[in-house]
Amino acid sequence: MNVTFSIDEVYKSMRCNSLMYVDFSHRCFLSKAIKHCIQVMQCIDYFRIMYCQMNIKTRSTEIALMCASVVIMIMLMMVVAHLVDKYIAPLLKIVSIVMHMNQYLAGITLLCFGNHLPELIINLTPVMQESPLFNITLANAISMVLINGGLICYLRPFKINGHGAVRDLLFMMFACELVLYEMDTDDKITRIEGLSLICLYFVYLIINIVDLKLMRNALDDLRQKVDALSRKTQPTLKTKSKLRHMQNKLAHMELDSKNVDKYNHSDIFTSAKLKTYYGKKTSIDDEDTEDVEVRALEKYGQTRASVIERDNEKYLRDIFYNPENPRNMFLFNDLWDSINPINVSYFKRSSHCERIYIVLVMPVSIICSLFVPVVDTSMNKHGWSKLLNCIQIVTTPFIVITLSHALTRMEFKGSFIVLYYNISVWSFCATVPLAIFVFWKTRTDKPPRFHKLFMILTFSITLVLLKIFATEIEVLSCVIGLVSHMSEDFASSSIRAFCAALSDSIFNVSLAIKGYGGMAFAAGLAGPFFSFTIGLGLYFLTNPKVSQLNSKHWLLGEQGDNSYFFFMLIALSTLLWIVTFNFLARRSVAIFDLIMYIVYLIYAILVEWSVIHAFTFDPQFEPT
Structure with a gap:
């Protein structure tokens, strides 16, 4: 039998970690x-870049470059947090x-x-095609519950939505067990099983929406009963006791069903300078926030209550209109x-860590503000800047089409991806006349009625940038791990x-500090469930390799069982302390979460060094 040997076929079948097993002189070619x-x-x-352009020849240089890569990863994480915080x-x-x-x-x-x-x-990129994604999802869930929950509980203790938190934890554990069951049944995943995970998320969503509707109906009934009891002219002691009980219950239910505020009232009057602007403001030095607020309200001839009672969204929209x-x-x-990255008054009131963060993201903030429109109803004029927004009508679609085209083609020239402009230049035919029309029709002191349509531009370019930066973080982590x-x-x-x-915690903690602790904590518990259902479900639907036999082994990986046992332990312990503390988040919980995360990391390190055995069975092979 004649066998044709092709070195190209060998290179096609090799994986990138083979680079680490050859001499430095051969790594550029490979x-x-x-x-x-x-x-x-x-x-x-x-x-x-490492082995051809920089021509690394020693291990010490390689390690130094990996330290620099860690710094780059941290900076990319800050960019992602900035995009989510300011635009999404x-x-x-x-x-x-x-x-x-x-x-x-x-x-x-x-x-x-x-x-x-x-x-x-x-999860939908080629780099994750044969990755231990179930192990990654479990590890992310552990880190999210412990780090996010711990930071929020330490910085801003609050009252937890009891039935919601318990429901989230139970759904989270059920989703994990369902994925594990689907992998155990026949050592592979089918498309139907992936679709079932996505359906489970929508079942969870429907349950929460129905629960909110029932809660609001119960609130209306309870308010009517409280009003009826309050109108009694000569209530008995029993009636007074019943009324107090119902009022306490009403207060708790109203707290759980509280809507998202249209804006943070204290943020309106903390701009960099309340200066002479549009003929409606005069200069005010950076003083106490409350004094600034009172003075600003007086300048508009309104009391604090009258402003709060008005349509605040419309008030901010027309705040400078004359x-x-x-x-x-x-x-x-x-x-x-609009492009100035530093709010002077906020910078003065910030802590040292916040100031360092502001300075570090300042270059990114300037670049993003040039190309990403801001649509925020809690800002003055809802973030409208006439000249900048008209420029973004032209530049944003061009950038989105150019980057999307390049990511679709995935062709490299040297060490960088090739950008194609043959399609994106045609966007100018539509965007330039549109920008001229918008400039002609709009004012600087008031956003136009169609300002919210800029949300389409904001979401599209932010989605593309998030894909680029998040994937680069993943690629860098893989490179650091291999090297x-x-x-x-x-x-x-x-x-x-x-x-x-x-x-994720950077943004959630900022929300918790502003008074949205319940929202941030709920996102930390629902996040792992979202990853188990939508994340893994879409991955199973789009990746044909998971339907191959024995795909369970590389989906779990070597430390998948460890992550599973720690995840269930952490989920059950979180459920225990939530019930034990009567649904009150305490700072002691943060210490407990930190200790649990350190124990998890120590165990993972000891398993990696083969000091202890993992929570898994040794592979067994049938004799041939």
């Missing part, structure tokens, strides 16, 4: 020859207000979606204020999971 090394990259070919969060808030959601429902749906959108995008002003008054001042000779399971259950949880 990084170009092995197809898998190109497939797992997105915009930048890191191996070609206001869009989700607008949607939650329009849909009349309470804080809990907004947390488990919109906020959860915003947090896990980068992870959802990563029909006597020219249409283009302060056109360039508006542009400068450091870590197993993929350990890298995913430690470095990657910690980074993902930390980036």
Whole structure:
């Protein structure tokens, strides 16, 4: 029998971790020859930069570069957090207000979606085709519950939505067991099983919506009963006791069903400078927030109560409007204020850590503000800047089409992806006349009626940027794991999971500090359930390799059983302390969560070093 040997076929079958087993002098050639090394990259070919352009020849140089890569990963995480915080969060808030959601429902749906959108995008990329995704999902769930929950409980203790938290934990454990059962039945996953996970999420969503509707109906009935008892002229002691009990119950139920506020009232009057602007403001030095608020209200000839009673969204929309002003008054001042990354008064009141964060994201904030429109009903003029928004009508579609085209083609020239402009340039035919029309029809002191249509531009470009940055974080974590000779399971259950949880927690903690602790905590519990159902469900539907026999082994990985046991332990212990503490989040919980996470990491490290045996069975092979 004649066998034709082809070296190209060998390179096609090799995986990128083979680079680490050859001498430095051969790594440049192999990084170009092995197809898998190109497939797992997105915009930048890191191996070609390391071994061809930088020509690394020593282990010490390699380690130094990996330390720099960790710094780059942290910066990319901050970029992702900034995009979600400044651009995605206001869009989700607008949607939650329009849909009349309470804080809990907004947390488990919109906020959860915003947090896990980068992870959802990563799961559908080629780099994750044969990754231990179930282990990664379990590790992310552990990190999210412990880090996010611990930070929120420590910084802002609050009253937990009891029945909602218990329901989320039970659904989360059920989804985990369902995925494990589907993998155990025949050592593979079918498309029907992936679809069943997605259906489970929609069942969960329907239950929460129906629960909110029933709660509001019960609230209306309870209010009527309280009003009826309050009208009694000579109530008995029994009636008074019953009334107090019903009033306490009403207060708790109103707290659980509280809607997302249209805006944070204290944020309206804390802009960088309340200066002479549009003929409606005069200069006020940076003083106490309450004094600034009172003075600003007096300047509009209104009391604090009258402003709160008005339609606050419309009030902020027209806050600078004066029909006597020219249409283009302060056109360039508006542009400068929109791209200025530092709010002086907020910077002065911030802590040292917050100031460091503001300075670090300042370059990214300037670049994003040039190309990503802001639509935020809690800001003055809802974030409208006439000149900047007209420029973004032209630039944003061009950038979105260019980047999307490049990510679809995935062709590299040297170490970087090739950008194609042959399709995106045609967008100017539609966007330039539209921008001229918008500039002609609009004012600087008041957003147009169609301003919310800019949400389409904001969401589209933010989605593309999140895909790029989140995937680069994933690729960098894989590169660091390979170069450091870590197993993929350990890298995913430690470095990657910690980074993902930390980036989500940055935004959730900022929400908790502003008074939305219940929403942030709910998003932390619903997030793992979203990953088990929508995340894994879409992955099983789009990845044909999971339907192959024995796919369970690489989906679980070497540390999958460890992650499973720790996940169930953490879910049950979280359920226990929630019930034991009468649904009150306490700072002691944060210490408990920190200890649990350290124990989990220590166990993962000891398993990686083969000091202890994992919670798994040794592989057994039938004799042939």
